[in-house]
Amino acid sequence: MAYDDHPTPPVPRGLPAPPPPGSSALPPGTYNGTVVLVTGGGTGLGRAMAAEFACLDAELVIASRKPEHLERARQELAGLGARVTTAECDIRDPERVAALFDRATEAAGLPDVLINNAAANFPVPADEMSPNAWRAVVDTTLTGTFFMCREFGRRHLAAGTPGSIVNVGASYAWTGGPGFAHSAAAKAGVKNLVETLAVEWGPYGIQVNGLVPGLMPHEDLPGAIRGNLDAQERQDAQDAQSGLGARQPALRVGAPRELGWAATFLASPYARFITGHTLVVDGANWQRRALVQPSVVPVREQLGGAGPE
Ligand SMILES: CCCCCCC/C=C/C(=O)SCCNC(=O)CCNC(=O)[C@H](O)C(C)(C)COP(=O)(O)OP(=O)(O)OC[C@H]1O[C@@H](n2cnc3c(N)ncnc32)[C@H](O)[C@@H]1OP(=O)(O)O
């Protein structure tokens, strides 16, 4: 067939939209009798994942620093019919992490599933990053995740019970994250931790997996990150593109419930032989590369004006 004889390719429409809210791939009641602890479960993607577990009859424990985040989510999850315990906890403090597990165990039983979703992040050029800014992000995202895993692992090892951990990551764990040196380094550590702990704890029935969201905007995004995305949207408007979706191979951004469906699968009985794996839910955005990339704009210029909120 000559080149000119090829049929006209279809108009690109991107990846199909996900099923509507309230849908599930797993059987009803999959998490009946299962306690699921979600850190950062009061906002954003943590709240969305907690909602998917709730729809499958999990009993939930949601934990983070701010009671107003937890109370809002508690009401929403209770509206889905879930039993919910809230617990204030700063995951950077190992004693408070131990106290969180005590509270969860007293209220609901030792959690069977741990979703390590809490993290901290803001854009800042590496050369302008203060030691405290580095610590705030790495201590939360990497060290806090480790403290949570350690407490969960210790208690299950002592009890002789199986369990499942899902650590939420980010794709710049593989690529580096210009403008996010602290978070990218911490997420690389989180991915590595998944691989180490899966081997250490597999013999005791504890699965450890990673889950990486792509761009999934939501109303709780911190102002500094929202501002960064808004700046790109303004640029798209100048380029006559149509929003952030146009920058993705999927031609759309992700819906938070798509992450929830992946989390409920990874921690379910149907994924028992999957461990040490990090699943990326991002419509192949992180693999997008070309020999010639868009013109380089130094991170310091991209973030001009960005500073502490
Ligand atoms: C556009 C592409 C985006 C890709 C993103 C992909 C990955 C996405 C990851 C996430 O979305 S992670 C979740 C993000 N959510 C949060 O971070 C919510 C929780 N965040 C917070 O509570 C705060 O923002 C915090 C600063 C991270 C932590 O609060 P904490 O009370 O512990 O710290 P502070 O004492 O307020 O600050 C510590 C230190 O950091 C400096 N700092 C804070 N914000 C900024 C900023 N925007 N720019 C530069 N520096 C900042 C702050 O000044 C402190 O340093 P010192 O002044 O003491 O030196």
Ligand SMILES: NC(=O)C1=CN([C@@H]2O[C@H](COP(=O)(O)OP(=O)(O)OC[C@H]3O[C@@H](n4cnc5c(N)ncnc54)[C@H](OP(=O)(O)O)[C@@H]3O)[C@@H](O)[C@H]2O)C=CC1
């Ligand atoms: N949204 C996106 O597009 C992407 C998100 N991610 C990852 O997804 C996860 C969720 O992010 P997202 O929902 O967007 O962001 P949010 O800011 O909504 O969630 C972060 C959560 O972490 C909690 N948290 C922060 N610091 C601590 C701490 N020290 N101790 C306990 N809890 C804490 C916050 O609650 P509180 O303030 O009450 O403590 C908040 O609920 C993160 O791991 C993030 O890195 C990765 C790639 C893309």
